[in-house]
Amino acid sequence: MSGPRLTVNLDKIGDNTRQLVESAASRNISIVGVTKAMLGAPDLARTLWANGVGGLGDSRIENIERMRGAGIDHPMMLLRTPMPSQVERVVRSGAMSVNTEVGVLTLLADAARSAGLTHDVMLMVELGDLREGIMPQELAHTARHVLSLPNLRLRGIGTNLACRNGVEPSAKNMGDLSELVESTESTCGVEIELVSGGNSANLDWAFGPTATGRINHLRLGESILLGREPLHRRAIDGLHTDAIDLVAEVIESKRKPTKPSGQSFQNSFGETPEVVDRGEIWQTILAVGRQDTDTADLQGPAGARILAASSDHLIVETENQMQPSQVLTFRPGYSALLRSMTSPFVAKELHSFPTN
Numbered sequence: 001m002s003g004p005r006l007t008v009n010l011d012k013i014g015d016n017t018r019q020l021v022e023s024a025a026s027r028n029i030s031i032v033g034v035t036k037a038m039l040g041a042p043d044l045a046r047t048l049w050a051n052g053v054g055g056l057g058d059s060r061i062e063n064i065e066r067m068r069g070a071g072i073d074h075p076m077m078l079l080r081t082p083m084p085s086q087v088e089r090v091v092r093s094g095a096m097s098v099n100t101e102v103g104v105l106t107l108l109a110d111a112a113r114s115a116g117l118t119h120d121v122m123l124m125v126e127l128g129d130l131r132e133g134i135m136p137q138e139l140a141h142t143a144r145h146v147l148s149l150p151n152l153r154l155r156g157i158g159t160n161l162a163c164r165n166g167v168e169p170s171a172k173n174m175g176d177l178s179e180l181v182e183s184t185e186s187t188c189g190v191e192i193e194l195v196s197g198g199n200s201a202n203l204d205w206a207f208g209p210t211a212t213g214r215i216n217h218l219r220l221g222e223s224i225l226l227g228r229e230p231l232h233r234r235a236i237d238g239l240h241t242d243a244i245d246l247v248a249e250v251i252e253s254k255r256k257p258t259k260p261s262g263q264s265f266q267n268s269f270g271e272t273p274e275v276v277d278r279g280e281i282w283q284t285i286l287a288v289g290r291q292d293t294d295t296a297d298l299q300g301p302a303g304a305r306i307l308a309a310s311s312d313h314l315i316v317e318t319e320n321q322m323q324p325s326q327v328l329t330f331r332p333g334y335s336a337l338l339r340s341m342t343s344p345f346v347a348k349e350l351h352s353f354p355t356n
């Protein structure tokens with residue numbers, strides 16, 4: 001071992017995938033497995049596919065290209081509306097893209113024509129969370145624009161909730177989505193194949209008592225990887241919440257006071273920590289910091305309490321003195337996972353542990 005590492009149990013992730021895919025299938029919903037929190041790791045993509053997802057989704061073209069480069073030719077979806085500067089790459093990747101801007105759609109069509117390809121499009125509609133989305137009254141106009149461009153194919157209509165403002169997917173907004181799909185079909189004379197209701201935050205709604213209407217597609221990342229739904233961060237019944245660990249090495253462990261001495265002002269992050277004097281404790285420092293993860297989104301092991309973090313140090317109260325080279329294992333939340341995956345200082349170990 002060298003340095004902090006993320007260990008990812010692909011069997012547990014595969015298990016989570018299969019359970020979610022099967023539950024969703026009973027409501028006629030297909031699942032796109034979202035790989036962005038793991039930078040499009042090809043072994044993750046293969047695990048998701050082997051466990052029944054209908055496609056793979058990522059927000060970054062680089063990650064989609066990484067999976068394509070690894071020989072993964074399954075259906076893919078770009079989850080962030082394309083940058084105008086990347087339309088050629090988006091078209092060549094063969095991934096469907098989500099879209100909200102007429103100008104970008106025109107650029108995609110031009111790029112597809114030059115490449116001699118047809119590009120699949122899902123239009124995203126704004127239903128209250130105020131991230132990306134076409135205003136509902138503009139949807140038919142944008143759909144007509146897609147239909148007028150020969151190298152584009154209108155595959156679906158979708159929405160995204162709970163990301164910026166935590167707006168909950170509900171009978172109301174999901175009903176509105178179904179109605180918008182039907183009005184677009186009748187005003188534009190098309191049939192919409194995919195109706196994508198949202199992300200992991202849609203699971204309570206999808207498995208709840210209300211009819212799912214036209215929604216037949218969800219895009220799931222966090223629930224598959226961490227076994228939680230993101231609205232309340234509740235564990236989902238039957239899923240593994242311990243598939244991913246962040247392991248860090250002890251570099252110092254000493255008996256120290258809890259109260260700093262000297263006059264305190266702002267720390268290096270502009271914070272002025274409140275300190276309660278609890279006498280002396282075992283203060284243990286781990287070699288992982290804010291540059292490597294979201295230290296506020298880590299759950300420590302029993303008996304270890306995270307006190308503070310700087311760029312490179314995680315300061316933990318432990319029950320006993322530890323030795324340098326011992327390690328502690330933390331459970332990352334979504335934000336911690338995303339950041340550790342992106343840190344070049346954190347090793348990524350994706351394992352498959354056959355269970356029988």
Ligand SMILES: *Cc1c(COP(=O)(O)O)cnc(C)c1O
Nearest residue numbers: 034079160199200219220221222
């Ligand atoms: C990231 C993302 C998802 C997946 O969200 P989770 O909460 O991880 O399930 C779905 N759709 C879009 C558009 C995204 O950007």
